[in-house]
Amino acid sequence: MSHSPSLPDRPRLELDPEMSETERLEAIRQHYRRILQVNDELEDRLDDAQDRRGELKTDVDELKRENEVLKTSSLYIASVEEITEDGVVIKQHGNNQEVLTQASTTLESDLRPGDRVAINDSFAVQQVLDDETDSRAQAMEVTESPDVEYADIGGIDDQIREVREAVEDPLDDPEQFEAVGVEPPSGVLLHGPPGTGKTMLAKAVANESDATFIKMAGSELVRKFIGEGARLVRDLFELAAEREPAVIFIDEIDAVAAKRTDSKTSGDAEVQRTMMQLLSEMDGFDDRGEVRIMAATNRFDMLDEAILRPGRFDRLIEVPEPNAEGRERILEIHTQDMNVAADTDVGEVARELDGYSGADIASLATEAGMFAVRDGRTEVRQSDFEAAREKLQDAEQTEEQVINYQY
Ligand SMILES: Nc1ncnc2c1ncn2[C@@H]1O[C@H](COP(=O)(O)OP(=O)(O)OP(=O)(O)O)[C@@H](O)[C@H]1O
Structure with a gap:
């Protein structure tokens, strides 16, 4: 910050006892004129300072507004790929676009390749996010072998039979399906009132097929940042492929697969993107012999029909209240x-x-x-x-x- 030039000295009145009356009067007059001059000078300086203050205030207001916009507008998620002399190379989640961008000097020194960051519309890095593994671990529940057995589930024997046929048999004996030439169902959707054993059923079938059980709640997929839900969906399928045989279970699927509403809020668009990712993972998952996909909902009536098309959740099993x-x-x-x-x-x-x-x-x-x-x-x-x-x-x-x- 530059310092303002020093202020004019305060005029001093110096009267010599030897001076005549007239000389003293003249000295006082001169002193008076000098004071008026300094006063004018100071007034000019004050005007300048006030103008400058006004300009700075406009700058501050502008910055405040920008800051508000930054805080409220949606940010995108990306990973840092590389830090070069020319800037930071990031890869945007969702579309995998690589971009060379800048981060503020304070942020740049903290960035490491692999970091998850939030970027704005012009790709500038806005903040570094928590470790991704944390959010993945929080969002998914992975159990090597769940401790639920079919015998622990009462009153829904028909549903158990159907689930075994759709999930367990293709995992146990994929060749049989191939030899007969039938495609096992792509995804199994359990629907019915809360607390009727849908989660138990999914756990039991994973257990009895010696498959890893990977559960994700649909509500976990509804994320704050653009692209994050879609990324979690991809992670979910990647993890299942790494751990096969595996059963993916998406509870409360209605959170990401509800019918489109008229509202065009950005949150809604983000949910749509997550659902699109889920559909594309399911569509691109032809050779899924060792990974089976299950989902559950209490709100079947709310589901978007797109997820029920053949090749997606094409086996519907109703789990009713027990008689x-x-x-x-x-x-x-x-x-x-x-x-x-x-x-x-x-x-x-x-x-x-x-x-x-x-x-x-x-x-x-x-x-x-x-x-x-x-x-x-x-x-x-x-x-x-x-x-x-x-x-x-x-x-x-x-x-x-x-x-x-x-x-
Ligand atoms: N058919 C059942 N047989 C035995 N216990 C059951 C049955 N249904 C539910 N329970 C009991 O209720 C608990 C919750 O069941 P579960 O989580 O499987 O229900 P859900 O249908 O998945 O519910 P939600 O829709 O609320 O997720 C189970 O841990 C179990 O103790």
Whole structure:
């Protein structure tokens, strides 16, 4: 910053005791004129300074506005490929375009090849993002062999059979399909109410086929940065190819594959891009003998038909709420390790549970066990199941009341 030139000296009045009256008067007059002159000079300087201040304020306002725009506008994701003397070579995610660009000097010294960065419309690097492996690890759940077996799933035997046929058989014996000349289904979509065992089914089929289970929640694919969702989809399929045999399971697929709405917000466009990437991965995945793709949704009605076309999710399996028989089986499964009194009629308890999902029944069993514990008993009785049912019903009613009250 340059310093302003020094200010004019303050005029001094020097009066000599030897001076005559007239000389003193003249000296005072001169002093007065000098003060007026300095005053004018200072006023000019003040005007200049005020003009300069005005200019600087306009600059500051402009920069503030630019900063706001930068903060609010969408950024794209890219990886740093190379740092050269001419600038930074980055590769944009989503379209793989390589660009030579610049980063501010403060950022440039921090950049390393392989870093994930956010870039603006003109490709200038705006910020360095967290380590990608973190976000990948957070977004995907990878299990070498999940511990769910078909026997742990109650009331949906038909669905188990269908899933085995569509996923397990092609993984176990791809040659058989080839010899017969039929294509196994490309993707299997499980749909039905929450908590009915869709995730369990996907885990069990991966386990029984000795396949790695790779789960990604659709909501995880809806990302903040442009291109990031599409990149995660690519990572998902790459990871599956590395770990084959593998079962990819995309839960809540409706988050990325809902019907197009009229809104044209950028968030919406980003979701569309992610879905397009998913479709293209599925379309380009002809030789997927060792990798099977499954997805689940509670909102089948919301899905975009594009994902249901042949070659994509072309095997639809409905997983409904369990009927009385199914509920009894699920209750048996969830009480098999519990010390249940011999005279308990599990069938009768199950009959009372109309509208309960598998997940609800699992909570009911735990809650019944808690009643026995609170009572200091080691045996769970029929009355505990009844008390648990009442408690869960009360809780549900309170929840409904709260919701009604809120809206
Ligand atoms: N058919 C079932 N048999 C046994 N247990 C079940 C069944 N369905 C659900 N459960 C219990 O509920 C829990 C949640 O089930 P799961 O996650 O498979 O449901 P989901 O259909 O995938 O639900 P969401 O749509 O909410 O993801 C399971 O861990 C299990 O304890």
